[in-house]
Amino acid sequence: MSDLVTGDAVVLGLRPARLPSRALAIMLDMAVYVAGYLLITLGLTFATASLDDAAQAAVAVSSSVLVLIGVPIAVETLSHGRSLGKLACGLRVVRDDGGPIRFRHALVRGAMGVIELYAFFGAVACIASLVSARGRRLGDVFAGTLVIRERVPGARVMPVPPPPPWLAGRFGGLDLSGVPDGLWLAIRQYLTRMNQLDPQTGATMAARLADDLVARTGAPAPVGVPAAAFLMAVVHERQSRDAARAFSPARVQAQPQVPVYAPAPVAPGPHGGMPVMPGVPVAPAQPPVVAAVPAVAPVAPVGAQPPRATGFAPPA
Secondary structure, eight states, rough: OOBOOOOTOOOOOOOOOHHHHHHHHHHHHHHHHHHHHHHHHHHHHTTOOOOOOOOHHHHHHHHHHHIIEEEEEEEHTTTTOOOHHHHHTEEEEETTSBOOOOHHHHHHHHHHIIIIIITTTTTHHHHHHHHSTTTTOOOHHHHHHHEEESOOOOOOOOOOOOOOOOGGGTTTTTOOOOOOHHHHHHHHHHHHHGHHHHHHHHHHHHHHHHHHHHHHHOOOOOOTHHHHHHHHHHHHHHHHHHHHHSSSOOOOOOOOOOOOOOOOOOOOGGGGOOOOTTTTOOOOOOOOOOOOOOOOOOOOOOTTOOOOOOOOOOOO
């Protein structure tokens, strides 16, 4: 692995490519470029058949420089260091600091490749790559670049060291909702690599991360607690909360619901009376009661006189 260290004393996980993989990538690139050069040369031969020898020579030299030097430079610049051969082998050209290359890096590599790869048939590039600790050829040294492997086996995730026992559970009431994910990642990277750092540099980074964490949570750090131990305890508290949220059974409070029943069929009551509801006792039917009303003599209309007897009898 590369020993590149950033300004924050973080080791970059770059894996430099070695000579076998680089040689295979260069051979694939050269095969593509030579095949393209032959096709272009064949086409230009028929196109410039009517020209004189000097013009044909100038066209041939121009096409050679364009295909064998200009095309690799353009490909590395546009693809950010991944030519066809490097893409097939899982390689990539990057700067010394791990960033993508630009046109000037590709130009220096291409110009030095004329001497290393074409003039000496790759012998100079092989010797320089074997001597270099990171497998760099002269073009990489002058351009400030490095060929790395992109497809590497997955690295084992280092666990965060546990906090001291006397700090476990001490930050249960701490509000961690305002801490961004970037700060959590920086704290985790520091805790997993703090044993690889210089003690003084590690203490400075721990103090800075602890200050950032205190500013986000709004609660001051306990007095007398080392910054690294404080970070361990807070990260352990966050992991405990995440585990409790992920693996504890969900407790959902049941809301009271009003049962909805379908109306039951209603049977008519006896004698066509009120309907009988299910489950409600019904009193036995009683015969209708008729109140006795005294007879009242008919009243003659006002002003009417009763008929007077005249002694006249109708004939038999």
